[in-house]
Amino acid sequence: MITRAAILVLSLSLLSSCAELEKKLSGKTPPRVFVANESSNSVTVIDALTFKVIATVDPKNFSTHDLALSRDGTRLYATNLASGRLSVIDTKALETIASIYTGSRCHVVALTNDNRFAWVANIGDDTISIVDTDGFRIVGTLAVGKGPTGLTFSRDGSFAYVSNQGDKTVAVVDTASYQVIKTIPVGSNPHFLTLGPDGRIWGANSGGNDIYVIDPATQTKVATFEVGPNPQQIAFAYKGMVGPNAYVTVSGANHVAVVSINNTRMQVVERIPVGEKPNGILANTEGTRIYVGNEGSNNLHVIDTGTNALLATVPVGLKPIRVVMSRN
């Protein structure tokens, strides 16, 4: 009995050593998932492979809402709605190293493709603050529309897209001249925006029940599609051979809608039940897993997209809104 136990302990320790050795040999840090908890004023840091909580970071502000991670994974930028400030978090030290006042009700943050600037949308001021990521200084302020709530950039970085919930539009900003070159009507309470794997801009009308697609080639809305009540955020992943599909958190129905993004025929191919009021969603770089933040259940669901199996439920802070992941 004792011998068996000893062998088991030895085997486990060997496995653990192998994992450590592999980590050291590969020189890579396992990817990490960062979750912004709006009502806890915190960011939960989770090992994306073991689903264990590594740390909880204090952004030193109130109502941590949105996150953007630098390409090298060393800096995490977090907006804080109530403080109107952008926190800068050192992801190695897991501590906040800067806090910058951007504007009233600063809501979302997106990094330019070269990561030189963080664009922050301030709902209360109807502005975008452009923060230099080197010195953390605000080097420009743009008026883009009423109630900016979503932000993303085109694949080549030439255009920024800003959703304005007050105007029910998306403003297209030329990043060379900082001028709004077009305003596109999109729908009720447009919110989240992201760049899709097809190079198009995908957005969710959180006040309605649809998502829409903007083609940067023509700067027009080319598609709109109903997914369910209060769609929040969108990620792209594969189901085995099929994909990429758009995975949309449908907050009002407590599920993730999986949308085939075929140009000619968008359709919901399945609905994956998740926790209460799903909001933030991300897919791993391989497109095999999605991580869903449930702001009503205060947890994160990890789902295998091949089988829709729930791999883990990770308790996080109160009202998780945004989920981002470092590259491995």
Added chain:
Amino acid sequence: MNHLGYLGMPQINSRNRQYFVLLLWVLYVSGFTLFIPVTARAETTAVGIAKNAKGSLVVVRVDGIEERLRGKGALALFEGDVLRTDDKSVALIELKSGIQVGLNRNTSFKIVSRWEKESGITRILRLKQGMLWVKTSGGPKQLEVETPVAIAVVRGTEFIIEALQDGNSVLTVIEGLVEFGTAFGTCPIRTSTISYAEQGKKCTKPVITDVKTAANWTAELSGTAAAAVPDSAATSLPIFWPPPDASTHQKIPRELLVPNNTQAQTWASVAARLEKALTDNGYSSPGYYAVPEGFALISQLERINRDATPSPPNVRWKIKVDPASIKPFNLESYLKALLGKDEGLFRVIAFVFTPVPIITSGEKIDMEQAKLWVGKGGSKLPKVLSKQIYDEDMEATALIYEFEIPSRREPARLNKPSERNGQQHLKAANILKALGG
């Protein structure tokens, strides 16, 4: 000894209970203080006071409550406050660390901040519209002024910044150095220069301006330091920019002007070193001029030999003028000049110190004009310029103007290029050697 009480909690007697309650209170207060977010702390600490308002200064607190200052006073200011003046009012505030800020008419700005672990809190004035005058003293301050299109990072200085209605901005530096940046690049703006920032563009190269005029409105804040805007360098030194086309030019190595590189050198010390090298070699006092972000020092016209060495002292400075240049016309002087007009080679050296690339104007200078450069220039650097630090990016360039009068019947002409290069001229004049080169 404590006994276990209800639910296993230790029982505490009445005397110990007082200490226990006190301990809990201390823990509660210290915990609250330690873990309260940065912004919450910032908004409850005064960051300065409003000292004076001609007309009315309106202070809008973060909760929307408005307070007003009329005349002199000491209205506390906090992070998040919005300060504004109307079209009849100007005001003066003082931030901590002795930073003075004047608000011109129709000005509005918000007091915000940035916190960094390494450098602490930087105070930021977010200028929405209007014009601010800012003066700091006692070295660099953690102060920045944001406009919709640019940011001015203060480096111990005095300046005026204006946000126009379209958000475009104008920075005028009265004294010192301000880093003026947009998303498209940063320009160091120095004493007596002005720069513009537009949406979507880098700030413009600084050009010399009359800062005293720009700061006229601060005089309204009488009885305050704001009224004491110094005489500008621009008004006391003539401008030598862009320089006319030269015969040749030569960069002067930094180590010849700043031999002890470990010590900060001022413009005055660099000018003094060069002036000494000139006077040691027979030159009289040079003329001083202003150039963008720097200064120029111009030697007097001298007669030189073909090998660029100075002519013997008895003829080096005896240079007759062109009779045509005698204005108003005077027959006696004209005849004297006509008879005595020289032939030979002549030289003027303009030493230009600036980090700004020199692009000559394309204008061909006349020898008679060049002869007057020394007399028309300032006799020394004004105080505000002399204190400037000779930064790493400063470059010294000698522009050599070589003139030739081929014969008594022909007018003087600028040799372009000279038969000798810049280095040969400076060596022949013994200037490089005098500088230790």
